[in-house]
Amino acid sequence: MSTHIDRASEVEFILGEAGVFEDAQIFISEFLAGSELSTLVRQAWDLDEVEREYEAFLAAFEGRSASDSLVQVTRLVHAWRRLLLSDPALPRELLPPQWSGIRAAELFHRQHARWSPAATDEWRRLSAPKR
Template sequence: MRSDSRVTPTVNSGDLPEAVPSRRFAAGTSGVRGLLITLLGGCVRSSGQATPTSAFVDALGRFGVKEDACRQALARATADGWLCPSREGRYTWWRLSPAFEQFLRLGAERILRFTATQPDWDGRWLVVLARAAETNRPGRHLLRTRLRRAGFGNPAPGTWVTTHTDRAEEAELVLDEAGVRDEAQIFVAEHLSGGEASALVRQAWDFDEVEREYEAFLAAFTRPSFGDPLVRFTRLVHDWRHLALIDPELPAELLPAGWRGARAARLFRERHARWTPAALREWDRISARTR
């Protein structure tokens, strides 16, 4: 690779909600917490209204979540700055905090833009050279999980690559939080010679796992077996959000033959457009019970 050393801008804490979400808002898709963030992004943010506790209990209950677990998740979300509760008589109402609403907006834009294939690649790579000391176990874990979530692959120890050169600022934030910013280097590079770039891709990412996830998504939503409009919509967005976290969204020329991601993206867009209105009507119905 020929590299152009690049000095990327400093990330100021005041800019984080507009640029890259802070770590306390970084949530995966597993468990009640992940399901809650999908509901907050897909329904609460879209409605623009305060939501009673009963609506969360009802909605999460449709996925087998007990009321106590729902209330615990709401309490944790409040402690983490996601929600702002208020009391009116016997009822508690929940609103999104301004910072978390911004986080959800950015996340929704990224999910809806996600197509499983990167368009218009200019052939350049973003390369991050970073290691965390063996004694810095939290930093090592954060580097591994957050850089992968940002679409970086790891072809060799201490080396992270992505075809998305616009993610340098996101990488800088991860390096800061891992405590390795001063020792790390970030480059924009081009592949000039040596082995095929496809070999680098196979070293950096496990596409077998991603393909299995796409197969499961296509099987679940090609002929959906659930009639509840809120359940099917939430499951659709929740599963697609998971895929957007694990798929690096590489250019078509670097992807395996017969890539299922493009087909899954078309299915998601069609189902999302068709299912959203009914899901939001059902959310409004269960949210209005105590009004």
């Protein structure tokens, strides 16, 4: 189940590449009635686990200084990309109140902007041809 209805062609391609397209069922639906939509969301995704992952991200990167900017940016981006794999990217109205993902996104962008210039300089220094 995905919230990305605009990516149907990508899904078809990936399933084809994996050799399972013939066994898959792909459809787009609209919620009309029934139990609360929030109940369906909770059944489809473990938002508590995603929330814990966001809280761990916040704990790992809040207040951290850039003593080694290149290492910090690498760790930050790696951790952020892992989070995006587990986050279902739901609309805000379907997220729990005080969703940590919003704070985590703000922290990611703030730290990335803060550390990137020094990290880029360090990368250029390390990757420059030896003279």
